[in-house]
Amino acid sequence: MAKRPPPQHARNQRSSSAKTAPTDSLPGRNGLIISHYGQTLDIEDDAGELHRCTARKKLDSLVCGDKVVWQTTATGEGVVVALQARQTLLVRPDSRGALKPIAANVDQLLVVTAPQPDSQALIDTALIDRYLVAAELSRLQAVIVINKIDLLDKAQLERVTPLLEGYRRIAYPVLFTSAKQGHGIEAMMTTLTGHISVFSGPSGVGKSSLVKAVLPEREIRIGAVSSASGAGRHTTTLTTLYHLPHGGSLIDSPGVRDFGLWHADPADLARGFVEFQRFAPSCRFADCLHLAEPDCAVREAVATGVIDAARYDSYRRIAESLQD
Ligand SMILES: Nc1nc2c(ncn2[C@@H]2O[C@H](COP(=O)(O)OP(=O)(O)OP(=O)(O)O)[C@@H](O)[C@H]2O)c(=O)[nH]1
Ligand SMILES: [Mg+2]
């Protein structure tokens, strides 16, 4: 009979510390972080059962979607003892600009926004563009979700459609949804199935409502109807992972007021605009940032209408905000 070697973390502990409690030598189990609040984690084991755990001090920045190794101590407490390598990590800047990890091992970012029927622009494309850069820099496929389309009349819907056609042309799928009326939910389920997706977007746009529309049997907190403006109040305070019925999972996270990109490097920002990449190699300077440099192929493409001027404008404005 083949003897199983002790798990990696158990070996490490044995050699690194003679003072560890005897319970620490119990075999570790695989787990997936489903949600995370303060020092407490909900871990799902391989059989799909949930366990409340805490984490070892040295494991400080565990996030939803992380794969871990955990143990049960003699007192019956679950303790996470090791973090497994991450495939991807989505980060976002906190209010002071420091980067905070949000979710691990996701492959798809759903950028959820809602139209503002009273504003001239209807859709805040500058905000969408910032999220798209974040997705590119985290190497995630981005999908644009315009929720609450029930708020738009027919004429307004006709005005936003071409705007979003532009995104479709540069490789971003666009979904129109109404969590309230159940519109577009089936298409959304198709987009989600088989992927590990994270919902991101401002507070109040209906991220949790969309999760609820996809998983009607789940208990999910949704914002009060009175918070019409959506600003200032955060209904979702916990980032939580939900499994989908046909495979894949979905992470709902609290909304962000603004998705700043202060942490981005100017060259990274330029790489965050996918449609620039085809032209950038033809710029005179290899490190061209497509701003004031001569012989810039990206700006030429904007001038001839090949690159959408509004997207370039977004780029320029974000680039300027980085310099401040
Ligand atoms: N008219 C309309 N209202 C919606 C729709 N989806 C959500 N809402 C409403 O929008 C408000 C906010 O919904 P939530 O799902 O809590 O929004 P959220 O994006 O999860 O917000 P945070 O958790 O704070 O980030 C609630 O009052 C919802 O009922 C929709 O498709 N149409
Ligand atoms: Mg929410």
Ligand SMILES: [Zn+2]
């Ligand atoms: Zn250039």
